[in-house]
Amino acid sequence: MKKSHIIGILVIAMAMGIILITAGDASSYVTFDEAKRRESDGDRSKIHVVGKLKKANSDEVIDIIPSDDQLSFTFVMLDESGAEQKVFHPNPIPQDFDRSEQVVVVGSYQKGLFIADKILLKCPSKYQEEEIKI
Amino acid sequence: MVHYLIGNLGHLMIILSLVTAFVSFIAYFKAVQMKNLTWERYANWSYYFHVLSLIGVLIVLFLIINKHYFEYHYAWNYSSKYLPIYYQISSFWNGQEGSFLLWMFWNAMLGLVLIKTNKFWKSSVMAVMTFTQFCLTTLILGVVIFDLKIGSSPFLLLRDVVQDSVFVVNPEFIPEDGNGLNPLLQNYWMVIHPPTLFLGFASTVVPFAYAVAGLWMGKFKEWIRPALPWAQFAAMILGIGILMGAYWAYETLNFGGYWNWDPVENAIYIPWLTLIAGIHTMIAYKKNENALKAALILVLVTYLLILYSTFLTRSGVLGETSVHSFTDLGLSGQLLLFLVLFLLGCIMLLVSVWKKIPSTDKEISVYSREFWIFMGATVLCLMAFQVVIPTSIPVYNEVLGIFGIMSNLAPPADPAQFYSKFQLWFAVGIALLSGTGQFFWWRQMNFRTFKTEIQRPLMISLIVSTIIFVLAEVREVPYMVLLTASIYSITANCAILLRLKRTNMKLSGGSIAHIGVGLMLIGILFSSGYSKILSKNNTGLLYSNEFPDEINLNNLLLFLNEPREMGDYSLVYKGIRKKTLDLGYVDANLLTETDNPLLLQATEDIYIDSELRISKGDQVQITNNENSYFEVLYKKDNGDQFVLYPRVQLNNQMGTVYSPDIKRTFTADMYTHVRTFPDPAQETDWGEIQEYQVAVGDDFFINDYVATFKKMERIEQIEGVSLRENDVAVKAFIEIQGEYQNYMATPIYLIKDQMAGKIPMIVYDLAAQITIESIDPEEDTFTFGVRRSQKDWIIMEAVEKPFINLLWIGTLLLCFGFFIAILRRYEEFMTFRNKGLES
Numbered sequence: 006m007k008k009s010h011i012i013g014i015l016v017i018a019m020a021m022g023i024i025l026i027t028a029g030d031a032s033s034y035v036t037f038d039e040a041k042r043r044e045s046d047g048d049r050s051k052i053h054v055v056g057k058l059k060k061a062n063s064d065e066v067i068d069i070i071p072s073d074d075q076l077s078f079t080f081v082m083l084d085e086s087g088a089e090q091k092v093f094h095p096n097p098i099p100q101d102f103d104r105s106e107q108v109v110v111v112g113s114y115q116k117g118l119f120i121a122d123k124i125l126l127k128c129p130s131k132y133q134e135e136e137i138k139i
Numbered sequence: 140m141v142h143y144l145i146g147n148l149g150h151l152m153i154i155l156s157l158v159t160a161f162v163s164f165i166a167y168f169k170a171v172q173m174k175n176l177t178w179e180r181y182a183n184w185s186y187y188f189h190v191l192s193l194i195g196v197l198i199v200l201f202l203i204i205n206k207h208y209f210e211y212h213y214a215w216n217y218s219s220k221y222l223p224i225y226y227q228i229s230s231f232w233n234g235q236e237g238s239f240l241l242w243m244f245w246n247a248m249l250g251l252v253l254i255k256t257n258k259f260w261k262s263s264v265m266a267v268m269t270f271t272q273f274c275l276t277t278l279i280l281g282v283v284i285f286d287l288k289i290g291s292s293p294f295l296l297l298r299d300v301v302q303d304s305v306f307v308v309n310p311e312f313i314p315e316d317g318n319g320l321n322p323l324l325q326n327y328w329m330v331i332h333p334p335t336l337f338l339g340f341a342s343t344v345v346p347f348a349y350a351v352a353g354l355w356m357g358k359f360k361e362w363i364r365p366a367l368p369w370a371q372f373a374a375m376i377l378g379i380g381i382l383m384g385a386y387w388a389y390e391t392l393n394f395g396g397y398w399n400w401d402p403v404e405n406a407i408y409i410p411w412l413t414l415i416a417g418i419h420t421m422i423a424y425k426k427n428e429n430a431l432k433a434a435l436i437l438v439l440v441t442y443l444l445i446l447y448s449t450f451l452t453r454s455g456v457l458g459e460t461s462v463h464s465f466t467d468l469g470l471s472g473q474l475l476l477f478l479v480l481f482l483l484g485c486i487m488l489l490v491s492v493w494k495k496i497p498s499t500d501k502e503i504s505v506y507s508r509e510f511w512i513f514m515g516a517t518v519l520c521l522m523a524f525q526v527v528i529p530t531s532i533p534v535y536n537e538v539l540g541i542f543g544i545m546s547n548l549a550p551p552a553d554p555a556q557f558y559s560k561f562q563l564w565f566a567v568g569i570a571l572l573s574g575t576g577q578f579f580w581w582r583q584m585n586f587r588t589f590k591t592e593i594q595r596p597l598m599i600s601l602i603v604s605t606i607i608f609v610l611a612e613v614r615e616v617p618y619m620v621l622l623t624a625s626i627y628s629i630t631a632n633c634a635i636l637l638r639l640k641r642t643n644m645k646l647s648g649g650s651i652a653h654i655g656v657g658l659m660l661i662g663i664l665f666s667s668g669y670s671k672i673l674s675k676n677n678t679g680l681l682y683s684n685e686f687p688d689e690i691n692l693n694n695l696l697l698f699l700n701e702p703r704e705m706g707d708y709s710l711v712y713k714g715i716r717k718k719t720l721d722l723g724y725v726d727a728n729l730l731t732e733t734d735n736p737l738l739l740q741a742t743e744d745i746y747i748d749s750e751l752r753i754s755k756g757d758q759v760q761i762t763n764n765e766n767s768y769f770e771v772l773y774k775k776d777n778g779d780q781f782v783l784y785p786r787v788q789l790n791n792q793m794g795t796v797y798s799p800d801i802k803r804t805f806t807a808d809m810y811t812h813v814r815t816f817p818d819p820a821q822e823t824d825w826g827e828i829q830e831y832q833v834a835v836g837d838d839f840f841i842n843d844y845v846a847t848f849k850k851m852e853r854i855e856q857i858e859g860v861s862l863r864e865n866d867v868a869v870k871a872f873i874e875i876q877g878e879y880q881n882y883m884a885t886p887i888y889l890i891k892d893q894m895a896g897k898i899p900m901i902v903y904d905l906a907a908q909i910t911i912e913s914i915d916p917e918e919d920t921f922t923f924g925v926r927r928s929q930k931d932w933i934i935m936e937a938v939e940k941p942f943i944n945l946l947w948i949g950t951l952l953l954c955f956g957f958f959i960a961i962l963r964r965y966e967e968f969m970t971f972r973n974k975g976l977e978s
Contacts, residue, residue, distance in 0.1 A: 007502055016517055023525045023561065030557050031532060032549040051552030075815070075934055076692045095692050097815040097934045100795035111552050122552070 032111070037090040037119065044114035051113050051122065056084040058108060066103040082108060082119075092119045099126065141210045141311050146294040149199035152192045153279055153292065159189035160273040167266035171356070179262050183254060186269065190247045196279075197240060200293050204230050210313045212300040213237070213293045219319035221736055223762070225330050230320050232333045235453060235470075236279050236293035241334060243275045245341035253345065258972060260365055263352035264345075271344055274477050278470060288469055322765065322788040322796045328387035332380065336407070339377030340445055343414060345369035347442035350435055354488050359496045360431060363421050364971060368964040370418050370438065375957035377411045382950040393797045393812040395938050396667065397946075400554035402457050405530040406448030409523045414441040416519035419512045427509040428499045433516065435496070439485045444527075446481055450474045456533050506584045511576030518568040525561045555667070563617055566660050570624035573653040574631035596634050600627035611665070611941075618668050621660060629657035645963050652956025655949045662946030666808075673706045673809075674937040694814055697771070699904060699931040700878045712933050713770040713879070714904060716784065720760040722752055724784060727767055728903040736764045765789050769813050769933050773802070785813045785935065807941040816933045825908050825926040834920045842907040842927045846875040846884075851921065857887060857898070866891045871911055871921055877904060884909045886923070897924075906930040 034053045035043075043052070058066045059081040068081040068091075077095045080102075084090065092110055102124075110121035166182030169175065200213065204227050209215040217233040218226075232238040250268045254261060281292025297314070298306040305312050323329075346366040353362025384404070385397035398404060417437030423430040451457060454471030503510045532548050539546040551557035578584060578592045604623040613619055632650040639647045674695035697703055697712035704710075716724035717739060725747070730739040738758045745753040753759055768784040783800040790796060799812035831839045833848045840846065849872040857868055868889035875882045887898035888911035899910040912924040 008505075009502065012514075012517070016521065019521055020524060023521070024528060026561075027525075027528045027551075030551045031529065032552040034547040034549050053549040053552070074696050075932075076694050076696060097694060100815065104794075 036084045036086045037088045038086070040114055040119070049113060051111055054082070054084050054090075054110050054119075056082045056108055056110075058103065058105065059083055059089065069098065069103060071098055082110065090119050092121050094121045094124055099124065102126065141296070141313060142208050145199055145203060145208070146211060146296065149196055149203075149294040150281070150292060152195040152199065153276065153281075153294075155192040156189050156196060157273065157276040157280060159185050159192060160269050160276055163189060164266060164269040164273055167262045167269060170262040171266060182262065182265065182269075186250060186254070186265065189269075189272070190251060193240075193243060193247050197244060200237065200240065201227075201231060203294075207317070208313075209315075209317050210297055212295045212297045215297050215314055215317045217318070217320055219317040220315075222320055225327070226320050226325055229324050229329045229333075232337075233320055233324060234293065236291055238333065238337065239275060239278050240293070241337045242341055243272060243279075245334075245338045246272050246275065246344060249341055249345055253348075256969075256972075257365065260349065260352060260362075263356055264348045267348035267351045268344060271348075274480075278473060289473065291470060319790065322790045323391060325763070325788075326387060326391045328383055328390070332383040332387055335376060335383055336380030339373055339380045340407075340449075342369060342373035342376055343410065343442050343445050346373065346414075346417070346438045350438045351485075351488065354435070354492050357492070357495065359435075359492070360424065363424055363431075363434060364964075365968050366438070367418070367421050368961045368968060370414060370421060371957050371961045371964060374411065374414050374418060375954045375961065377407065377414070378950060378954050378957070381407060381411065382947070382954075386947070389810075389943075390801065391798050393799055393814075395799075395810065395812070395936070396670070396940075397943075398667075400558050402530050402533075402550075403452050405526050406451050409527050409530070410441045410444035410448060412519045412523035412526075413437055413444060416516040416523075417441055419516045419519075423509045423512040426507070427503060428497045429503075430509060430513070432496055432498060433513075435489070437516070437520075439489070443478070443482055443485065444523075446474075446478045450478050451530070451534070456537055506579065506586070506589065508576065508579040511572055511579055515569065515572045515576060518565055518572065522562060522565040522569075525565070526558065529557070559667075563621055567621050567624045570621070570628040570657060570660060573656060574624075574628035577632055577635045577650060577653065593631075596627060596631040600630045603630070611669075615668070618664055621664055625657045625660040625664070628660075629654050632657070645959070648956045648958070648960030648963060650956070651959060652953045655952030655954070655956055658945045658949030658952060660949075662942055662944065662949055666940040666943035666946060669941050671939045671941075672936065673708070673939055674935060694934045694936050696932060696934050699906070701930070702774075705937060707775055709774045709776075710937075711772045711774070712931075712935075713772055713782075714931065716768040716770050717761055718766060718768055718784075720762060722747060722759060724768055724770060725753070725759065730759070732764065733758060737761060739764070763788075768800075769816070769935075771811060771933075771935065773809070781809075783809070783811045785811050787813060787816065789819070803944075805944060807939050808943050810938045810940055812936055814934045814936060817929075817931065823928050825928050828912075828924045828926050830912055830922050830924050832915075832920050832922045834918075839923075841873075841875055841884075841902075841909065841925050842905050844875050844877060844905055844907075846873050848872075848921065848923075849874050849883075854887070857889065860889070860891070862889075862891065865893075869911070869914065871923070873909065873923070875902060875905060875907075886911045888914060903931065 071078040105126040107127040109125040111123040112121040163185040170178035218230040280290035349362040349366035389397035420430045420434040536546040632653040635650045715727040741753045774780040785800045786798040788796045802809040873884040884900045886900040897910045908926040910924040912922040
């Protein structure tokens with residue numbers, strides 16, 4: 006076998022390895038139910054959950070509770086299937102958090118509580134221009 | 140009055156530039172086919188018209204922004220009245236259309252250079268250039284044919300974009316002010332980063348055009364000589380562009396670093412890697428014909444990846460996976476079409492001539508330089524491949540969606556950790572190869588000479604690495620390997636550089652660039668691998684028992700003027716400041732707004748370094764009223780101290796944006812950013828009143844601070860109140876001893892029209908509001924009322940980033956190396972061209 010063939014085979018093997026590991030490390034968008042099921046199965050990988058903040062009938066966001074020292078907070082989120090879940094985030098409440106129209110939390114269940122390492126917000130004002138101020 | 144003319148003019152010029160681009164494409168194509176100079180001349184003229192009309196488009200769009208024609212959507216959406224001129228320039232490329240224009244502008248300029256410098260290649264290369272230019276121009280065309288939207292014009296009127304009832308009432312309505320520029324882009328780097336990056340983007344088309352022209356004309360080898368300096372130019376400019384973007388992110392965004400593995404960042408990193416791989420194979424082709432095919436493929440792939448990254452960032456396919464993708468303009472179909480068109484074109488062209496491209500079956504020797512170049516290029520390609528696979532995850536979901544398969548794949552949850560575990564080992568490979576390969580570069584080698592050559596650099600790097608392991612406490616095996624490999628690359632390339640110094644410095648580009656890469660790797664290793672969050676919460680208080688213990692709270696709560704320990708530092712938050720143009724940071728509580736948002740008025744005499752600098756009522760200039768700064772004093776036990784001013788920008792449209800402040804020293808950066816602070820819009824909650832009856836000269840306590848009732852005065856004038864003859868006003872002077880300074884509180888009591896009035900005094904630093912509640916003339920005492928609120932506070936994060944400067948220095952060195960290489964290769968091209976040996 007020629008050197009170049011060996012190198013070629015090695016490169017292909019590495020490329021396959023990259024694809025396989027990426028597939029394994031990729032997270033997924035799931036619902037809270039699915040995330041809970043995974044945790045009870047012993048799967049501790051981090052997942053994405055897309056949803057909205059819980060709102061009262063008056064359209065006001067409710068149940069955002071900061072810790073006494075303001076350094077962390079919990080909130081209640083509804084995933085796409087409508088399931089409610091209390092989520093903990095170890096950082097202060099991001100500004101405009103209650104104005105977001107969509108929330109993506111990245112994290113996992115620990116002891117029955119969803120711990121969000123990362124929160125991605127989609128704010129209506131950020132990319133869209135809807136109203137004109139006179 | 141709505142200015143219709145200017146927009147129509149702009150649109151006309153877009154159409155003109157589209158037509159002229161197409162005409163020049165056809166004419167250049169004909170000129171190649173018929174080998175006819177008349178066609179070429181015709182094409183050149185048409186191209187000059189294209190450039191002129193394109194510049195016309197740019198001028199018109201800039202005028203619309205500069206003259207604040209808010210009837211145009213572009214001006215309204217991305218600029219505002221009080222935007223300084225340099226940010227008006229950034230507004231220009233805030234929108235997709237403007238950034239396409241910027242890209243096209245560079246393309247057009249590059250075309251002019253190519254016409255000037257080429258003889259043989261002129262028509263064929265320009266045919267490719269004008270075709271891409273034509274495609275790009277359709278993206279800003281903004282024409283709808285049978286419900287099919289082609290491009291998005293920057294000259295749309297606001298009323299055509301935004302549906303608002305105000306336009307039904309009055310179609311001629313023009314808003315008073317625009318939305319303003321995205322606060323994140325209000326940074327000097329955003330004035331120069333996009334043009335640099337787009338110049339890099341644009342210049343990748345040049346090697347691509349040469350490669351296509353080479354295949355088309357059957358000049359399979361000859362295209363490389365003219366293309367090489369351009370490929371190096373593109374790599375250099377892209378490198379600088381990426382560096383600027385990283386630096387901007389580091390200075391402005393608050394994710395705490397310079398690289399976030401965001402799809403938008405990856406999208407430009409990938410073609411940069413393949414381009415550099417391509418450059419290496421282009422250099423190797425002379426000795427080994429197999430490198431030729433690799434060079435062709437890599438140069439073509441690089442441009443396809445540039446188009447792919449444009450598709451990713453501008454089609455909206457990234458959705459929520461990226462923080463900074465553009466608004467979806469509905470161009471995804473068009474962008475995809477171009478991508479497919481270019482891809483199919485490249486494949487067909489390659490397939491049609493593949494057999495004719497020279498190649499060899501000869502096995503290459505391990506002791507040849509080509510072997511090492513190949514290996515380097517392979518590692519670079521694998522590096523790019525590893526990034527492109529996960530970055531395209533949103534694309535897989537879309538594609539599967541087309542076939543009706545719901546895919547819920549999401550990008551890796553911890554991108555930094557995920558990418559690093561691959562890229563680190565590839566980086567080791569690059570460092571080892573770039574160190575070793577250099578020996579084969581300059582001399583014929585065999586096993587014995589190789590052994591003697593490599594001994595010394597190997598020894599030196601092992602010794603140096605060991606010293607660093609001990610001093611910097613590097614304990615993790617992967618980091619140790621990377622560090623050793625990087626130092627080896629630096630020493631080996633330094634050895635080559637020293638040898639070249641005696642012979643020919645013109646050839647030193649390669650080794651300088653490789654030294655730069657070595658330094659970059661060390662800088663990345665330390666600044667990221669050993670980045671340390673200093674503000675870790677060490678109060679020992681657990682938030683709640685229901686939460687697991689392993690959650691780290693990385694932020695620190697600082698109350699105004701209350702020192703807190705953080706690592707070796709003692710931190711004090713000293714209050715909110717405004718940044719003035721002439722006098723630096725000034726206490727925001729002492730300034731009030733005026734009619735002009737760029738002028739603030741002093742409500743008190745303001746002392747800076749105990750010198751009166753601004754008298755009460757004076758106005759000071761500021762650059763942006765949306766910005767406020769938090770003064771944080773860092774003190775070390777040994778007396779060293781410095782002040783950082785992390786920023787917050789309160790923007791009506793985009794909300795609240797925080798930016799860090801950085802204390803830079805050679806060995807480490809201290810990076811500090813505020814996460815949150817009390818909402819300024821919220822009314823202060825003053826608590827219960829506490830009353831103190833005191834006589835002049837008495838001491839009492841205000842919010843735990845010692846206060847002395849100094850004196851009282853009858854006053855004749857009060858601002859904003861007109862006193863009549865029978866009215867009485869009294870002002871009390873109370874000195875309060877704060878932690879860092881004394882404050883003079885001067886509440887006022889007045890009797891006007893036989894009614895008693897109290898004018899309170901607020902001492903913000905002490906969170907106290909003081910009033911004169913009553914005056915007892917018989918006992919000669921005053922009763923003061925004191926209300927307290929919560930002290931002002933911030934929550935901040937402080938991160939130490941060691942040796943981040945090596946990253947910046949290394950990147951600059953890399954680009955400098957490219958610069959030297961460009962000079963050499965360009966000179967070579969010119970010599971051959973002037974001898975008429977272009978082909």
